[in-house]
Amino acid sequence: MREIDVAVIAEKIAQMCISANYNLNDDVYSAIDEACQSEPSKIGKNILEQLKENADMAKQLQKPICQDTGMAVIFMDIGQDVHLVGGDLNKAVNDGVRKGYIDGFLRKSVVSDPLLRVNTKDNTPAVLHTRIVPGDKVCIDVAPKGFGSENMSKVYMLKPSDGIEGVKNAVIDCIEKAGPNPCPPMIVGVGIGGNFELVTELAKRALLRKVGSHNPIEYVKEMEEELLQRANSLGIGPQGLGGRTTVLGINIETYATHIAGLPLAVNISCHVTRHAHAEI
Ligand code: SF4
Numbered sequence: 001m002r003e004i005d006v007a008v009i010a011e012k013i014a015q016m017c018i019s020a021n022y023n024l025n026d027d028v029y030s031a032i033d034e035a036c037q038s039e040p041s042k043i044g045k046n047i048l049e050q051l052k053e054n055a056d057m058a059k060q061l062q063k064p065i066c067q068d069t070g071m072a073v074i075f076m077d078i079g080q081d082v083h084l085v086g087g088d089l090n091k092a093v094n095d096g097v098r099k100g101y102i103d104g105f106l107r108k109s110v111v112s113d114p115l116l117r118v119n120t121k122d123n124t125p126a127v128l129h130t131r132i133v134p135g136d137k138v139c140i141d142v143a144p145k146g147f148g149s150e151n152m153s154k155v156y157m158l159k160p161s162d163g164i165e166g167v168k169n170a171v172i173d174c175i176e177k178a179g180p181n182p183c184p185p186m187i188v189g190v191g192i193g194g195n196f197e198l199v200t201e202l203a204k205r206a207l208l209r210k211v212g213s214h215n216p217i218e219y220v221k222e223m224e225e226e227l228l229q230r231a232n233s234l235g236i237g238p239q240g241l242g243g244r245t246t247v248l249g250i251n252i253e254t255y256a257t258h259i260a261g262l263p264l265a266v267n268i269s270c271h272v273t274r275h276a277h278a279e280i
Pocket of ligand 1: 066068147148181271272
């Protein structure tokens with residue numbers, strides 16, 4: 001049994017909150033760069049160049065890529081041969097988020113109650129997803145998520161008879177209705193299967209996958225490619241001002257489901273889709 005002090009996890013999460021908000025991941029940056037070459041709209045191309053410049057400046061000056069530094073979403077895979085010592089893991093996660101958001105001068109965007117709406121002033125609590133996995137390591141992903149794009153996301157409890165066409169049409173409908181609101185070009189995480197609560201987690205986890213990567217299941221990969229083509233024919237374009245680059249990537253994750261259901265979740269994200277990864 002390997003012992004890991006939760007204080008180490010807290011410190012790592014603090015660094016990751018800052019790093020994810022200052023440094024746009026290479027895959028997203030490359031996707032914007034490639035889109036610059038292929039975007040036929042002059043204004044669209046200009047916007048994509050500004051997005052690159054913004055990301056370059058954020059990295060160079062170590063400032064947030066966007067003013068909405070997000071709600072901190074933490075994914076943690078905990079090896080079953082790990083013994084966490086030194087205190088409460090949930091408290092340590094929130095200690096890390098608090099330190100990261102205060103030390104990194106990141107905007108504090110969390111209210112303690114959804115209706116009373118008092119800002120907690122330190123961006124806690126985080127949303128924490130844990131899984132117990134084989135091994136003696138702890139893998140952490142920190143994915144700050146802005147709500148301009150989160151608000152455009154949708155869950156559909158489709159019928160099995162809706163089939164693959166029903167799924168594709170719902171994804172495209174969600175992207176089309178989102179329009180300029182999620183600061184396109186978007187990155188779209190899609191979950192298919194499971195049940196009501198799992199399907200949304202699948203969609204969120206899909207956003208952790210690199211832009212340009214594909215699901216290993218052949219028909220799912222084909223859906224990702226087809227949906228990307230269709231989304232980029234909608235004409236929404238960079239920042240919604242027209243053009244071909246509406247979506248940089250569509251990542252789909254699937255899971256087994258019930259004979260009577262076809263759950264679908266579409267988690268819309270934006271051109272500053274952020275995540276940092278670490279292993280302890
Ligand atoms: S949708 Fe993304 S780019 Fe737009 S304000 Fe929110 S975090 Fe920033």
